[in-house]
Amino acid sequence: MTTLILNAQVVNENQVQYLDVIIENGHIKKIERDLQHVQADRVIDAKGLLLMPGVIDDQVHFREPGLTHKANIYTESKAAVAGGVTSFMEMPNTVPNTLTQQLLEDKYQIGANTSLANYSFFMGASNDNYDEVVRTDPTQVCGIKIFMGSSTGNMLVDAPEVLEKLFANAPCIIATHCEDEPTVKARMAYFKEKYGDDVPYDIHALIRNEEACLKSSTFASSLAHKHGTRLHILHISTGDEVHLFEPGIRSNGKILLANGQPKLVTAEACVHHLWFDAEDYRRLGNEIKCNPAIKAPHHKEAILQAVLDNRIDVIATDHAPHTIEEKAQHYWQAPSGLPLVQHTLNVMLELSKAGKIPIDRVAEKMSHAVADLFDIKDRGYIREGYWADLILVDPNATTEVNPSNIYSKCGWSPFNGTEFRSRITHTFVSGHLVYENGKFDETVKGKRLTFSR
Incomplete structure (x- = not known):
């Protein structure tokens, strides 16, 4: 499946800029401005959202x-x-x-x-x-x-x-x-x-x-x-x-x-x-x-x-x-x-x-x-050819921490009752959209990290 992310505010390598990103075969295929003409299986309009490399x-x-x-x-x-x-x-x-x-x-x-x-x-x-x-x-x-x-x-x-x-x-x-x-x-x-x-x-x-x-x-x-x-x-x-x-x-x-x-x-x-x-x-x-x-x-x-x-x-x-x-x-x-x-x-x-x-x-x-x-291979950055470990964040939404939305098995958090002024909306793991607005697609599992040593 190919995914096209449009209009994202990309936070990457000491810059914040508006770019579009194409994901194909688990990797970042292209990063450019104005890729609206590209055909893709899934299109995400990320206007108003931050696109960041996934946290390691x-x-x-x-x-x-x-x-x-x-x-x-x-x-x-x-x-x-x-x-x-x-x-x-x-x-x-x-x-x-x-x-x-x-x-x-x-x-x-x-x-x-x-x-x-x-x-x-x-x-x-x-x-x-x-x-x-x-x-x-x-x-x-x-x-x-x-x-x-x-x-x-x-x-x-x-x-x-x-x-x-x-x-x-x-x-x-x-x-x-x-x-x-x-x-x-x-x-x-x-x-x-x-x-x-x-x-x-x-x-x-x-x-x-x-x-x-x-x-x-x-x-x-x-x-x-x-x-x-x-x-x-x-x-x-x-x-x-x-x-x-x-x-x-x-x-x-x-x-x-x-x-x-x-x-x-x-x-x-x-x-x-x-x-x-x-x-x-x-x-x-x-x-x-x-x-x-x-x-x-x-x-x-x-x-x-x-x-x-x-x-x-x-x-x-x-x-x-x-x-x-x-x-x-x-x-x-x-x-x-x-x-x-x-x-x-x-x-x-x-x-x-x-x-x-x-x-x-x-x-x-x-x-x-x-x-x-x-020395992790091909991860940690938004770069063409790298694995598409990406997250979209809404900087204008909120995340209120309470037991009903905690996914850790223990069911509690020291942040309980805290309202953070940001919300993670999408998480791609090796190109697979595993999390989207509270819903999970668990059909594909994560990959073992490898190291250039």
Whole structure:
């Protein structure tokens, strides 16, 4: 089927301009002005709409296998495409943990059978699976995930000799969760002794504090520079850490330093660290309990500035759903993680409307730079010959978040009751119109991402 999109305001490669787009055989065939004369099977008049490259979320937890009472790849990919996310990279702390090549391929098979979005899965590292990690095919797998601080799951890598070997011999990019485990444990013990069950509203930010993040991020960065390893530090949550990263530029599909050398250490910010701050614990409590923690308001501003300065390269979600019953437990028992993937683009468009980030930078940080950083083949841009991962957005409509329109299996959102001043109307995944104004066409599944490495 050929699709012709007319009169769209195209947000792409640092420009916003009116263009028409033809989609054929899953790819973008032509981008020009005034293509009204072209015959097509489907014609979409996108007057008044923005056409953007599909969001590539480089950090999600879709919980399958083993934790499917919280979520699964089908339900969360459905939420993703409804929010304009056309590709995702999923984390290995499922049950069982993705610590062998066979378990990794098992997840790819689930993705092929059920995912409505394009997909890739990280290979997990532990203290004792080095031989499995180095067998990872860098052309077929997005990266290797190392938890340098324990989070949901039990995958902490804290043996120094293992970290040295992994950083020295990793076959592709390493992505890290950076929180210093001894610091977190010591502070948790201190606050348990001090407060018992009567905890302050912002205790999570006090336990998983700036020191824990900075110490671990600094250590990871030092390992990367020692071994010349490509490192991507996930979910930066403090302004204290941003000095670790040098400003970069995108050029010819690479993230470069000002001197033209490839950027060795890159970083990610997540939408919840740009939207919420520690004052929101008063209102939302455990609903915004996540690791690393949402912290004091000044960190939110510093992270956004680092995004604008290109010290932080991409924006993602760390989508990590739990049931509302699990979240309703006392602080000490409630798990960490937020369901975010359906509204990630709405958040960033809201910040754009508030004048905090230009809309073309939203496309850069959520699509272009992700494709460049991970060397994703033929995605992340609106370019002739590329896969047609495209979204149409109505910037004059609204999206009100409530349980009736949440597609994540958990059925709740920390944004519940929020009215965003934008609406995703259409989502194309590899040329297939999977989502249109609240309706899904699930007849075609997403594709496995591949990498030019």
